[in-house]
Amino acid sequence: MAAPRSNREFVEACVKSGDAVRIKQEVDWDNEAGAIVRRVCELGEAAPFMEKIKDYPGFSYFGAPLSTYRRMAIALGMDPNSTLPEIGREYLKRTNGEPIAPVVIDKKDAPCKENILKGKDVDLCRLPVPLVHDGDGGRYVGTWHAVVTKHPVRGDVNWGMYRQMMWDSRTMSGAVFPFSDLGKALNEYYLPRGESCPFATAIGLSPLAAMAACAPSPIPEPELTGMLAGEPVRLVKCETNGLEVPADAEIILEGEICPDYKVEEGPFGEYTGYRTSPRDFRVTFRVNCITYRNNATMTISNMGVPQDEGQLLRSFSLGLELEKLLKSQGIPITGVYMHPRSTHHMMIVGVKPTYSGIAMQIAQLAFGSKLGPWFHMVVVVDDKTDIYNWNEVYHALCTRCNPARGIHIFRNTTGTPLYPHASPYERKWSMGSQVLFDCLWPVDWDPVNDVPTTVSFRSVYSQEIQDRVTSNWTAYGYPPVK
Amino acid sequence: MNQWEVFVMDVAELAEGQDLELTIRTLNPGIHKYTYKRVRAQVSSDPGKFADQLQVRLGRGQMSNRKFSIEVLGEVQRMPSKYL
Numbered sequence: 001m002a003a004p005r006s007n008r009e010f011v012e013a014c015v016k017s018g019d020a021v022r023i024k025q026e027v028d029w030d031n032e033a034g035a036i037v038r039r040v041c042e043l044g045e046a047a048p049f050m051e052k053i054k055d056y057p058g059f060s061y062f063g064a065p066l067s068t069y070r071r072m073a074i075a076l077g078m079d080p081n082s083t084l085p086e087i088g089r090e091y092l093k094r095t096n097g098e099p100i101a102p103v104v105i106d107k108k109d110a111p112c113k114e115n116i117l118k119g120k121d122v123d124l125c126r127l128p129v130p131l132v133h134d135g136d137g138g139r140y141v142g143t144w145h146a147v148v149t150k151h152p153v154r155g156d157v158n159w160g161m162y163r164q165m166m167w168d169s170r171t172m173s174g175a176v177f178p179f180s181d182l183g184k185a186l187n188e189y190y191l192p193r194g195e196s197c198p199f200a201t202a203i204g205l206s207p208l209a210a211m212a213a214c215a216p217s218p219i220p221e222p223e224l225t226g227m228l229a230g231e232p233v234r235l236v237k238c239e240t241n242g243l244e245v246p247a248d249a250e251i252i253l254e255g256e257i258c259p260d261y262k263v264e265e266g267p268f269g270e271y272t273g274y275r276t277s278p279r280d281f282r283v284t285f286r287v288n289c290i291t292y293r294n295n296a297t298m299t300i301s302n303m304g305v306p307q308d309e310g311q312l313l314r315s316f317s318l319g320l321e322l323e324k325l326l327k328s329q330g331i332p333i334t335g336v337y338m339h340p341r342s343t344h345h346m347m348i349v350g351v352k353p354t355y356s357g358i359a360m361q362i363a364q365l366a367f368g369s370k371l372g373p374w375f376h377m378v379v380v381v382d383d384k385t386d387i388y389n390w391n392e393v394y395h396a397l398c399t400r401c402n403p404a405r406g407i408h409i410f411r412n413t414t415g416t417p418l419y420p421h422a423s424p425y426e427r428k429w430s431m432g433s434q435v436l437f438d439c440l441w442p443v444d445w446d447p448v449n450d451v452p453t454t455v456s457f458r459s460v461y462s463q464e465i466q467d468r469v470t471s472n473w474t475a476y477g478y479p480p481v482k
Numbered sequence: 483m484n485q486w487e488v489f490v491m492d493v494a495e496l497a498e499g500q501d502l503e504l505t506i507r508t509l510n511p512g513i514h515k516y517t518y519k520r521v522r523a524q525v526s527s528d529p530g531k532f533a534d535q536l537q538v539r540l541g542r543g544q545m546s547n548r549k550f551s552i553e554v555l556g557e558v559q560r561m562p563s564k565y566l
């Protein structure tokens with residue numbers, strides 16, 4: 001099965017496999033669509049493809065695009081029944097290969113150019129921008145999208161998923177955190193010069209382009225998308241600036257970021273399951289041009305309590321990017337996993353504890369890396385603990401982590417303004433603190449006499465007894481074990 | 483009559499009897515609902531004092547149960563002219 005090249009192909013594939021439903025009745029952009037998507041996330045349901053939107057004939061919505069591993073597998077062109085470790089292995093295989101450069105196609109072949117609005121016709125309200133959660137600071141244009149920019153000196157292209165709120169018909173405000181690629185470019189280059197920064201926002205991307213836009217990978221996102229898809233992503237030149245955008249996207253907004261002029265943004269329902277970050281003066285985007293496909297579909301992610309794609313996908317890619325980093329340093333890890341229900345705050349690392357201080361080394365690399373601001377807990381377990389099995393990890397955490405020697409607090413680190421546990425001041429200044437839970441038996445303990453032996457069916461009985469008990473299980477009167 | 487909404491950290495920010503500069507959004511039905519304007523305005527905790535109604539939300543989007551009326555005196559342009 002080939003990876004879907006566009007959001008449309010993805011919707012089709014999901015409908016076919018039962019992972020999306022077509023909603024034919026009219027849905028209101030004002031709260032109702034958002035509420036549908038939220039409920040879908042909380043119930044783990046099929047993604048809603050809403051075909052008829054109040055006030056916006058000809059437009060549709062696709063919500064919760066990647067909030068299940070099944071849809072993630074479909075996005076990668078895999079069997080929807082693939083297990084999480086299988087999907088993870090595939091991601092690592094594809095993203096460890098050679099970068100696949102994008103191709104630039106002619107405007108006449110680019111679906112995103114089917115409609116072009118410029119000058120006085122530019123009005124974001126002509127798009128079905130949803131009010132995602134009741135009480136949000138505004139209608140959010142960008143909840144599942146990519147903000148495209150180019151570094152002014154290095155020239156490398158950045159696609160980042162930074163939320164964007166509609167402020168008025170031509171203005172958006174967005175949360176671009178200072179430690180993100182775009183945040184650094186704005187603060188280091190554009191702000192001191194008072195120069196505006198060209199941008200484009202692409203909405204309704206292919207699922208792999210969206211995955212790349214929110215992956216914390218050092219590989220430029222157009223190349224990363226190509227690697228994930230196994231073929232080049234198609235780009236097309238913007239109408240009003242020198243940027244190139246995904247040609248198969250549903251909607252493109254072109255304009256400039258005004259680094260020295262900020263307008264209010266938020267509050268907004270966030271991936272932590274709260275509205276945490278304050279309404280604040282954030283980055284301003286002026287829109288000069290809108291292009292879109294006929295019958296364009298707007299993608300909606302509704303962040304809140306687990307589980308939505310923010311949690312699922314970010315947990316997935318943060319975990320796997322950390323796995324790559326730790327392996328690149330030669331640390332004998334067995335794997336890295338973030339449970340989406342941790343709202344991507346707890347990194348679980350399995351390792352063969354062959355030397356002292358290995359958990360500390362893992363935590364220092366994790367917290368010190370570019371990934372670090374996004375999570376504040378690292379739990380290190382041994383190679384016999386199944387990192388995907390929360391029962392085992394929880395047991396290790398509660399029994400092996402010594403309160404005095406196993407818990408290490410890292411102070412004065414970088415955090416996000418979205419941390420619910422941070423003080424208002426810490427949130428404002430992206431200040432963080434982090435913690436390591438070292439659940440390894442110390443290497444200087446005698447493995448025979450000092451290390452406790454685990455008492456479980458699997459570990460204390462001989463194979464012969466285990467086989468006898470499992471084969472007689474139903475004869476004893478128990479239902480078969482699934 | 484227009485319907486407006488404002489976000490404040492504290493309702494005390496809505497001082498009565500003086501000109502205030504506020505960022506308000508329209509709640510009038512239609513495709514421009516929830517778009518913002520920066521305005522000079524007077525507000526009153528008497529919902530009947532001015533013709534337009536003002537609904538208030540707090541820092542995390544919670545609706546305040548206090549209702550105000552508002553008179554918009556004019557728009558304020560904050561955006562530097564180079565971006566207009």
Ligand SMILES: Cc1cc2nc3c(=O)[nH]c(=O)nc-3n(C[C@H](O)[C@H](O)[C@H](O)COP(=O)(O)O)c2cc1C
Nearest residue numbers: 160161162163175176177180181182214215216310
């Ligand atoms: C649904 C969703 C919304 C996000 N919103 C934001 C945001 O508003 N601001 C931000 O800095 N990062 C946000 N992120 C995380 C970034 O997309 C992510 O860090 C990405 O790798 C871009 O970061 P970079 O510029 O550091 O590469 C969001 C991620 C997802 C999945």
